Amino acid sequence: MCKYVAVMVDLPVEQVDKPFTYKVPDRLKKDVEIGRRVIVPFGRRKIEGYIIDIVEEVDFDTKDVINIFTSFQFFNQELLDLAKWISEYYQCYLISALKAIVPSGKNKIKTKRVIKLAQSIAQSKEIINEMNGRAYKQIEVLSYLVENPNLLLTSTELAQKVDTTPSTIRALVDKGFILYQVEEVRRNPCSHLNFKTTKALSPTEDQQIAIKEISNSLAEEESSTILLKGVTGSGKTEVYLQAIAKVLEAGKETIVLVPEISLTPQTISRFKGRFGNQVAVLHSQLSTGERFDEWRRIKECNVKIVVGARSAVFAPFNNLGLIIIDEEHESSYKQDDHPKYHAREVAIKRAELSDAVVLLGTATPSLESYHRTQIGEYKLIELPKRVDDRPLPEVEIIDLREELKSGNKTMFSELLQEELKDRLAKGEQSMIFLNRRGFSTFVQCRECGHVMECNDCDVSLTYHANPTILQCHYCDYKEDVPNTCPNCGSIYIKYFGVGTQKVEESLKELYPEATIARMDVDTTRRKGAYQQILSSFKQGEIDILVGTQMIAKGHDFANVTLVGVITADTALNLPDFRAGERTFQLLTQVAGRTGRGDKEGKVIIQSYTPEHYSIQLAQEHDYKSFYQLEIGTREIALYPPFTHLINITMSNEDEDKVIKVSNQLGEILSAEMNKIDGEDIMLLGPVQAPLAKVRGQYRWQLLLKGKDLSQLRLLTSQALTELKDLSTLKSVRVSVDVDPLGM
Numbered sequence: 193m194c195k196y197v198a199v200m201v202d203l204p205v206e207q208v209d210k211p212f213t214y215k216v217p218d219r220l221k222k223d224v225e226i227g228r229r230v231i232v233p234f235g236r237r238k239i240e241g242y243i244i245d246i247v248e249e250v251d252f253d254t255k256d257v258i259n260i261f262t263s264f265q266f267f268n269q270e271l272l273d274l275a276k277w278i279s280e281y282y283q284c285y286l287i288s289a290l291k292a293i294v295p296s297g298k299n300k301i302k303t304k305r306v307i308k309l310a311q312s313i314a315q316s317k318e319i320i321n322e323m324n325g326r327a328y329k330q331i332e333v334l335s336y337l338v339e340n341p342n343l344l345l346t347s348t349e350l351a352q353k354v355d356t357t358p359s360t361i362r363a364l365v366d367k368g369f370i371l372y373q374v375e376e377v378r379r380n381p382c383s384h385l386n387f388k389t390t391k392a393l394s395p396t397e398d399q400q401i402a403i404k405e406i407s408n409s410l411a412e413e414e415s416s417t418i419l420l421k422g423v424t425g426s427g428k429t430e431v432y433l434q435a436i437a438k439v440l441e442a443g444k445e446t447i448v449l450v451p452e453i454s455l456t457p458q459t460i461s462r463f464k465g466r467f468g469n470q471v472a473v474l475h476s477q478l479s480t481g482e483r484f485d486e487w488r489r490i491k492e493c494n495v496k497i498v499v500g501a502r503s504a505v506f507a508p509f510n511n512l513g514l515i516i517i518d519e520e521h522e523s524s525y526k527q528d529d530h531p532k533y534h535a536r537e538v539a540i541k542r543a544e545l546s547d548a549v550v551l552l553g554t555a556t557p558s559l560e561s562y563h564r565t566q567i568g569e570y571k572l573i574e575l576p577k578r579v580d581d582r583p584l585p586e587v588e589i590i591d592l593r594e595e596l597k598s599g600n601k602t603m604f605s606e607l608l609q610e611e612l613k614d615r616l617a618k619g620e621q622s623m624i625f626l627n628r629r630g631f632s633t634f635v636q637c638r639e640c641g642h643v644m645e646c647n648d649c650d651v652s653l654t655y656h657a658n659p660t661i662l663q664c665h666y667c668d669y670k671e672d673v674p675n676t677c678p679n680c681g682s683i684y685i686k687y688f689g690v691g692t693q694k695v696e697e698s699l700k701e702l703y704p705e706a707t708i709a710r711m712d713v714d715t716t717r718r719k720g721a722y723q724q725i726l727s728s729f730k731q732g733e734i735d736i737l738v739g740t741q742m743i744a745k746g747h748d749f750a751n752v753t754l755v756g757v758i759t760a761d762t763a764l765n766l767p768d769f770r771a772g773e774r775t776f777q778l779l780t781q782v783a784g785r786t787g788r789g790d791k792e793g794k795v796i797i798q799s800y801t802p803e804h805y806s807i808q809l810a811q812e813h814d815y816k817s818f819y820q821l822e823i824g825t826r827e828i829a830l831y832p833p834f835t836h837l838i839n840i841t842m843s844n845e846d847e848d849k850v851i852k853v854s855n856q857l858g859e860i861l862s863a864e865m866n867k868i869d870g871e872d873i874m875l876l877g878p879v880q881a882p883l884a885k886v887r888g889q890y891r892w893q894l895l896l897k898g899k900d901l902s903q904l905r906l907l908t909s910q911a912l913t914e915l916k917d918l919s920t921l922k923s924v925r926v927s928v929d930v931d932p933l934g935m
């Protein structure tokens with residue numbers, strides 16, 4: 193009997209985005225399994241791929257599989273189905289989706305050339321004694337190995353550990369005291385961390401109810417989604433932990449997703465502290481090898497829980513019971529490279545395929561998720577109070593227009609200055625938050641707060657310096673930058689963009705005696721810098737921490753009693769229909785950093801538009817009213833969750849080419865829309881993308897908007913096929929983003 197396999201080859205190009213069939217020679221028949229990596233002939237080349245189907249009979253000629261790698265099944269049928277769904281939903285190549293699932297990098301199992309003592313420990317000690325006084329660095333190296341005989345360190349690592357150069361190591365090798373040895377190593381990304389073991393806390397009444405409801409859903413053994421909406425500090429993590437315990441009891445596995453930025457040792461230790469070695473960790477800061485070893489621990493059923501960032505949603509469990517997504521509203525769950533998937537949607541699909549439960553946790557649900565609770569798709573569970581009945585922090589809003597009028601031209605209001613002084617005197621800590629998300633700048637009147645907006649799109653206009661112009665990034669409306677405010681006539685109309693560095697400098701001038709630190713992309717580039725700033729803040733070595741989004745997330749610092757927001761408006765005026773939602777979420781999260789200990793917390797939000805409902809309702813911690821207002825706007829303006837969007841971006845170093853192709857595609861899309869019953873579909877653009885130029889590549893975009901996503905997808909793929917036939921400008925890169933975020 194013959195055997196054939198369908199193989200997806202590892203070449204992400206249009207022409208090969210389909211399986212190719214190969215015959216399995218007898219010698220390899222026993223190794224055939226879905227998800228195995230193979231080498232197959234392809235044209236004149238040999239190339240790698242994955243088995244995605246097994247067929248007994250075909251009626252055409254095929255070539256033979258060259259080899260099958262037997263060490264791993266990289267994905268099972270369930271993950272294969274998930275990949276197929278991703279490639280269809282997000283319009284990407286199946287091989288790209290598969291590659292998002294399998295661990296990246298080659299030469300998987302790594303051995304390393306480590307340094308070992310060439311003699312017994314006792315003998316080594318003698319050698320050390322004999323060397324006494326001389327070559328003390330060599331003695332240090334030997335002593336280190338005597339004390340840590342089981343560590344597997346390369347000569348470079350060893351040299352680093354004892355703070356010496358590789359030449360010291362070489363000298364010892366030459367003397368024959370140590371030797372190189374090749375060993376297989378299992379890297380453990382948490383080896384440097386210590387975990388305090390914790391027991392289940394006795395749950396509060398609300399937590400109790402939540403845990404009960406989640407258990408009920410788990411017991412049903414069919415897929416469902418629960419939204420756990422709990423205010424900051426309400427003890428969501430304890431609910432997760434106790435839910436995981438239930439899953440363990442049932443002999444099943446759990447995936448916990450947290451935003452990349454929250455994946456701190458503090459977060460990891462909360463899970464490791466409760467479940468110890470049953471926990472694996474997966475995130476992008478791990479080296480390829482560390483990630484692969486954690487993947488193997490999961491694959492080999494050595495762990496039951498994975499805590500990780502976005503891509504951990506693909507952890508290769510076979511008996512999944514629960515997927516938890518903490519801070520489900522976070523935009524980092526959306527991958528910005530192909531495949532541009534959203535981990536929440538993938539999790540829900542995966543749960544469906546494996547009859548698991550999805551638990552979404554947040555203080556500020558995304559509009560999409562909360563909407564789904566309202567239409568009965570998700571179950572809603574609430575934790576309305578902080579643990580121990582700690583009050584939510586008092587939030588005060590400062591009108592910066594008034595500050596200007598009373599002559600304060602600094603970026604700190606009188607009140608913020610006073611409160612900072614007060615905290616310094618009391619030895620309490622403060623956080624100053626500056627939103628610098630995105631790249632766009634907007635134009636605002638400092639006297640009346642008026643922001644220049646597009647009349648048609650309900651988003652702010654983006655300031656361009658060269659040539660000076662205001663532009664709408666949805667519909668391409670353009671106007672000149674006004675010299676005076678169209679609302680009040682003031683000349684204090686200017687474009688915005690203050691940096692964290694400026695804030696830090698000004699604070700140092702105001703409070704020379706204080707210890708001030710800054711946390712943003714610049715200060716955290718070095719590996720470990722982020723952790724270092726956080727831990728010295730936690731230990732009280734920093735009085736005031738200035739930062740971007742990075743300081744807003746999940747941290748639990750008991751001694752922080754003041755949070756200041758420099759200008760709430762910067763998030764509000766991004767050219768994005770989600771700007772109001774982002775602002776509400778950010779302000780709520782930032783405010784949530786304070787008052788978490790025994791002392792009460794205070795939040796000061798500065799704004800030029802304090803009357804905006806996102807700011808007002810964040811002040812009152814009133815998510816529901818915010819939701820009501822925002823969802824109404826979305827419905828009228830036909831934005832998600834009432835519609836779907838597909839964003840198509842064209843890019844090339846030659847802007848004329850990009851514009852030409854964009855126009856071509858725009859015309860094709862319009863024509864297609866006329867053919868089908870496309871009146872529910874809207875086409876916006878082509879326009880310059882908000883990120884108009886990246887690494888020398890000019891970018892233009894087209895935006896499709898409509899109620900029926902499958903219709904939008906079909907339209908897109910048809911139009912792109914047509915474009916390929918027409919286009920002589922093949923070098924222009926076309927990228928499709930389904931359900932885009934942060935546009």
Ligand code: ADP
Nearest residue numbers: 393394395396423424425426427428429430579
């Ligand atoms: P959230 O994630 O909702 O912001 P956390 O999970 O960080 O809240 O919990 C806030 C604090 O309350 C943490 O220090 C946590 O240890 C504590 N906590 C949570 N549940 C309980 C409980 N049942 N009893 C006592 N303390 C609790």
Ligand code: ZN
Nearest residue numbers: 637640677680
């Ligand atoms: Zn004005």
Ligand code: ZN
Nearest residue numbers: 646649664667
């Ligand atoms: Zn517009």
